[in-house]
Amino acid sequence: MNTADQYLKAIYLAQRIEEGPASTGTLADLLEVSPASVNEMIGKLEDRGLVEHEKYKGASLTNEGLERAHDALQTYCIIERFLTNVLEVEEFREEARTLESVIDDTVADRLDTIIDRPEECPDCFDPEADCCERLEAETRAN
Amino acid sequence: MSLGQRVSSDHQLARLLQIGVVLEEVVESRAAHHLESLPPDERAAVDEAVRELLVEATEESADHRERLEALIDDLDAETVAYEEINALVDAQYGPPEDTDGVLYDQLANEETAYKFYDDLIEAVEASDAEYAIDRDRLLETLYEIREEEKEGVEDVTEIMEYRV
Numbered sequence: 001m002n003t004a005d006q007y008l009k010a011i012y013l014a015q016r017i018e019e020g021p022a023s024t025g026t027l028a029d030l031l032e033v034s035p036a037s038v039n040e041m042i043g044k045l046e047d048r049g050l051v052e053h054e055k056y057k058g059a060s061l062t063n064e065g066l067e068r069a070h071d072a073l074q075t076y077c078i079i080e081r082f083l084t085n086v087l088e089v090e091e092f093r094e095e096a097r098t099l100e101s102v103i104d105d106t107v108a109d110r111l112d113t114i115i116d117r118p119e120e121c122p123d124c125f126d127p128e129a130d131c132c133e134r135l136e137a138e139t140r141a142n
Numbered sequence: 143m144s145l146g147q148r149v150s151s152d153h154q155l156a157r158l159l160q161i162g163v164v165l166e167e168v169v170e171s172r173a174a175h176h177l178e179s180l181p182p183d184e185r186a187a188v189d190e191a192v193r194e195l196l197v198e199a200t201e202e203s204a205d206h207r208e209r210l211e212a213l214i215d216d217l218d219a220e221t222v223a224y225e226e227i228n229a230l231v232d233a234q235y236g237p238p239e240d241t242d243g244v245l246y247d248q249l250a251n252e253e254t255a256y257k258f259y260d261d262l263i264e265a266v267e268a269s270d271a272e273y274a275i276d277r278d279r280l281l282e283t284l285y286e287i288r289e290e291e292k293e294g295v296e297d298v299t300e301i302m303e304y305r306v
Contacts, residue, residue, distance in 0.1 A: 086222060086230065087160060098154055101147045102265045103161070103258075110168055110254045111161070114230035 001100050005072040006031065007041050008050060011059050012069035013127040021058030073122040076100055078108040080131055081115045084139060092139075093130050147261070148269040155273055155280075156219035158262055163210050165258055167227035169251040170203035172235070174228075176244045179237035188241055191301050199248060202294065206255075206287050213283060216275045245302050252294035259288035 001009075010030045014022030027038045042059050045051040050065035061069055079099055083092040118124055118134055126133045149155050173196045180188060211221050238244045263284050266277070273280065 082161075086164060086227075087157070089157075095157060098150075099157065099161075102149070102158060102261055104261055106250075106254050107161075107165070107258045107261075110165060110251070113172075113234055114164075114168060114227060116234070 001072055001075055001103065001105065003041070003101075004045065004048075004050075005068060005075075006100065007038075007045060008061065008065055008069040009072040009076060011051060011061055012066065012073060013125075014058075015060060016127050018058075021054060021060045023058040027059070070122060071105065073125055075103070075105045075108040077117065077122050077125060077132055077135075078112045078115065079103055081117055081135055082108075082111045084135060085115050086111075147265050148271075149262070149265045150269050150271045152217050152274050155266070156214055156217040158265075159210050159214045159217070160219065160221055162258060162262070163207050163214070163221045164227055165255055166203040166207040166210070167222070167224050168231060169255060170200045170207070170224070171228045171231040172247060172251060173197075173199040173203070175231060175235050176238065176247065179235075180241075180244075184240065188244075191304070192241055192245065195248065195297060195301060196244070198297075199251070199294065202290060206290070209283050209287065213275055213280060217273075242302075242305070245298060245305075249295065249298045249302070252291055252298055256288060256291035256295055259284055259291060263288060 007027075010027050011022045014026040014030060018026060024035045024038045024042075027042075028035045031038065042051060042053050045059075045065065046053050050062055050068065051059050052062055053059045076096060080092050080096045083089040083095055083099075089095050118132070121132065124133045125131070126136065129136050149158060177185075177188075177193070177196050207221075207224070214221055238247055263281065266281060266284070
């Protein structure tokens with residue numbers, strides 16, 4: 001997943017957490033980068049028509065940005081579920097975060113052929129828990 | 143979240159190599175499933191070139207898997223057994239409608255594998271981390287496998303063009 005897609009995913013999750021535009025501070029925390037880096041990237045994404053930015057309020061995804069963020073989050077969900085269900089990784093959240101930049105969506109699509117993912121994915125992703133609600137329930141049950 | 147595309151530890155490297163093994167196992171298993179899933183009349187219609195392609199794909203994947211497993215062994219990590227992945231493929235498998243569907247799936251397999259190794263090589267090259275295995279040996283293995291995946295893409299494309 002490239003950097004732009006990771007940002008779009010973070011904006012999507014921040015918008016859900018904040019129930020409104022994503023603030024620079026929340027994005028910097030989620031992405032573990034500086035606020036200056038966030039602002040620079042937001043500007044680039046705005047130029048590409050993927051994000052709208054309102055001063056003092058924050059960033060919101062356009063329809064095109066939302067579509068890409070959805071795909072990126074789905075890729076992330078596949079990685080988390082694959083790590084848990086196939087490789088039986090307990091620290092799957094941490095590992096998914098370190099792997100997502102190296103795993104392309106086409107690769108995730110192939111991994112998806114051997115996991116059982118809910119149809120409503122990625123809507124069941126819980127931004128606070130940083131994983132799919134269902135996956136969290138499954139791992140707690142085991 | 144890590145924005146940099148680099149492999150910075152043995153643990154991360156082992157994990158990525160494990161994913162490579164699983165991808166190879168998926169290719170191997172899907173190719174075997176494709177051959178078995180075709181109804182007898184269709185099976186007879188699958189021309190020799192496609193059959194040969196699927197057999198070669200399974201053999202090549204098994205070979206790649208072994209080479210990756212050797213690296214993973216030296217990183218003191220384990221791999222998921224083929225039988226386990228085969229069972230997972232089996233549980234989710236929906237056979238392609240016809241031979242063209244089989245070829246498209248095979249193309250997706252080869253292209254995905256190529257992309258995976260290409261990204262992995264880039265991420266290893268971008269890192270100055272010292273791994274428990276020799277970096278040159280690691281990269282050499284990955285270059286070779288990537289090259290074979292590229293040839294695999296070309297082989298499938300050639301057959302697809304020939305069939306048009």
